[in-house]
Amino acid sequence: MDDERGLRHDGTIAREGALDRVTAAFTPVVGAARARIAATFGSRLHSAYLYGSIPRGTAVPGSSDLDLQLALHQEPTESDRADAAAAGAALDHDFPQIDGVGTLLTSTRVLLSDLERHDGGFFIACLCTPLLGDDLARRLPRYRPTSLLARETNGDLALALPRWRAGVATATTDSDRRALCRRVGRRLVRTGFTLVMPRWGGWTSDLDESAELFGRYYPERAEQMRTAAALGRTPSSDPATLALLVEDLGPWLAATYTSVHGEKAPRPTAPLTRRGGVRAPGG
Known part of the structure; x- marks a missing residue:
């Protein structure tokens, strides 16, 4: 390997x-x-x-x-x-x-x-x-880091945004907000990585490495992605921090992803994963 x-x-x-x-x-x-x-x-x-x-x-x-x-x-x-x-x-x-x-x-x-x-x-x-x-x-076949793989793993980020906004609106405790922050941060980092995966030509599940690789190709958003990676490990209950992820980085990433890789093929039922996107590994 x-x-x-x-x-x-x-x-x-x-x-x-x-x-x-x-x-x-x-x-x-x-x-x-x-x-x-x-x-x-x-x-x-x-x-x-x-x-x-x-x-x-x-x-x-x-x-x-x-x-x-x-x-x-x-x-x-x-x-x-x-x-x-x-x-x-x-x-x-x-x-x-x-x-x-x-x-x-x-x-x-x-x-x-x-x-x-x-x-x-x-x-x-x-x-x-x-x-x-x-x-x-x-x-199953062997897989390569292609645009097809990127599209079918994380090409549905736009569908998560309304759920996240609803989660922000209904969260009543710091614990609720931290759980949402952790989930959102991890999903954004993994989506950011698969956005650039075909250009980099490999695979990683490490949050920090994913954020750094993303930053090579989108330096203007690199610091936000590093923040998302940090929050994926140590989440915050601060509403302003959640807003940064859900209302700024998230919509930009969803639109950019669709323009680069297209939209994931529609599923007849709810997504298979609780993690969102590529069944990204947990903690």
Whole structure:
């Protein structure tokens, strides 16, 4: 792999995580997650994956969350979602080294569909680490840092802006505002990175590196993107800070992204991800 650009020797994007990168502090968390998922979902489960900082080996005890993707044989039901929420809450309670658990539930049909080939499929093949079951990446292509990949991962930022504005309007506590700030900051940085990804010619999930790479091509917005990266790690409850992201950087980035890469193909249902865009890895 090209360590500087996250590529294999053939120029395709390398899978970024691995179980052998999980640090000692999180090894028992991963083992417990594997056992609990298997016990909870049984024959409903096709495969399970880790993503984010834990399989990348960059997680920080006490502040990083545990991110899971479950591929189910059938379309997820409300019962499936309730089971996932209960399993996540139990893991979060049992392990102080994690700060929350996020679990995505998706059917194998959707993950392997043509529509999701350059979004959900890319997520599984390049950003997820196999934990249980038959790895779906074997049924997916290798990916290159192209404009198509950029469009299909983050070409729907404009759809997030009304939701963010509604979130700003309805947030009543500092905790609510910080959670929104963290989510928005991370989404903007990852979208900023994929805006320039084809020109740079590689892949990274690191927030700081993403912001710096973006700044090479859009220096007039570089400082705002560095701020977004910092807020993605240490969010603020300041309304003016949220306004900078939601009312200034966000609309500019959405318009620029559409002009460069076009709009993401419409989905018949709500987006697959809780993170927004490319299932960007969590903390």
